[in-house]
Amino acid sequence: MTTENLIGIIVDDDFASKHIPPYPKPSFISFENPLRIKSILNHLERINIFNNNRIIKVKPRDVTQATMELAHSKYHIEAIKRVSNMGGGLLEEDVFLTEDTYALAKKAIGGAIEAIEGVISNKYTQSFALIRPPGHHAFREKASGLCIFNNIANSILYLRNHLNFNKKIAIIDIDDHFGDGLAQYFYDDSSVLYFSIHEFDFTEGDLGMVDELGIDEGIGKNINLPVPEGITNEDFYYCLDLLEPILNEFQPAVIVVAAGFDMYYADPIGNCSLTSIAYNQFADKILKIAESVCEGKISFILEGGYDIIGLPYCVEAIIKALLKEKYEPPDYENNLSVLENSKRKEIDKIKTFLKSLLYPYWDHLKLNIK
Numbered sequence: 001m002t003t004e005n006l007i008g009i010i011v012d013d014d015f016a017s018k019h020i021p022p023y024p025k026p027s028f029i030s031f032e033n034p035l036r037i038k039s040i041l042n043h044l045e046r047i048n049i050f051n052n053n054r055i056i057k058v059k060p061r062d063v064t065q066a067t068m069e070l071a072h073s074k075y076h077i078e079a080i081k082r083v084s085n086m087g088g089g090l091l092e093e094d095v096f097l098t099e100d101t102y103a104l105a106k107k108a109i110g111g112a113i114e115a116i117e118g119v120i121s122n123k124y125t126q127s128f129a130l131i132r133p134p135g136h137h138a139f140r141e142k143a144s145g146l147c148i149f150n151n152i153a154n155s156i157l158y159l160r161n162h163l164n165f166n167k168k169i170a171i172i173d174i175d176d177h178f179g180d181g182l183a184q185y186f187y188d189d190s191s192v193l194y195f196s197i198h199e200f201d202f203t204e205g206d207l208g209m210v211d212e213l214g215i216d217e218g219i220g221k222n223i224n225l226p227v228p229e230g231i232t233n234e235d236f237y238y239c240l241d242l243l244e245p246i247l248n249e250f251q252p253a254v255i256v257v258a259a260g261f262d263m264y265y266a267d268p269i270g271n272c273s274l275t276s277i278a279y280n281q282f283a284d285k286i287l288k289i290a291e292s293v294c295e296g297k298i299s300f301i302l303e304g305g306y307d308i309i310g311l312p313y314c315v316e317a318i319i320k321a322l323l324k325e326k327y328e329p330p331d332y333e334n335n336l337s338v339l340e341n342s343k344r345k346e347i348d349k350i351k352t353f354l355k356s357l358l359y360p361y362w363d364h365l366k367l368n369i370k
């Protein structure tokens, strides 16, 4: 790879201004609000990212109803449109709708499609879709957990069905939560690998457990690494060493990262202890793997991440790794005591168990090949 690869950043002002949680009436507070994108964009402007000649700003694609129907039932699409037209409301505890939710959620799908298709078609080598609402909890039939439509699943189904792109795709989900919606779309599909590291949360039922391996053709291609709350940067990096043998063996044509940043230590929803440097190290690692297996093709799609002070730094940390420029974390992240409480022992147990479950399906893990 040359150092001249382009990076597409998918932006649209609507993500920074629309779909505002209906606070204070009805009484509902959501951390999933336009300030997330506003704070990222302000920060990227402040550090002059968009003046870099390797960065290009791109708009989301237009999305048709037919494209949305690849991932969602007509009833679900219609329901979101209907409630938006009525002025909004709460669909369930974690799903708020406003008058502009339908249009923005549709635009978010278009942002993810642009990000992934742009990489596949060599418009740019890597991309980052700065979109909201997030998508990885959305199901074919319903919105869930702040997610309206499943941006990543819809993009992949669009590539498969409308663009005839049939090569293998790896999804790496680093959001604090298990992407229950996203995993279900490809649970029986051997051409899409879903790998998720997430905080194990008993209140969410059984989803995201270590022995959910996929089914039928897809067995072994759903990989869950549930981690205890409070994991540190070091713990997170230690989890990532599973990625190299698996991606080397799988040989995807593109890597899609479900880029959630709610494992950040100050996140109001997640309970982990990462700082922005963890995301810099993650991107650096995934870039090296991508350069050896898929010509560096990676697409980052924003999912969760709700600390509006830290979130912009986490995004910068990733972009700097893609640019191969040094990332300097903010001073306030230095010497945090949260970083000292390693969960290494618990993680070791889970990792060993996960590996033993995966041995029948992954020679590289079994034979210890990188």
Ligand SMILES: [Zn+2]
Pocket (backbone or CB within 6 Å): 175, 176, 177, 260, 262, 304, 305
């Ligand atoms: Zn999350």
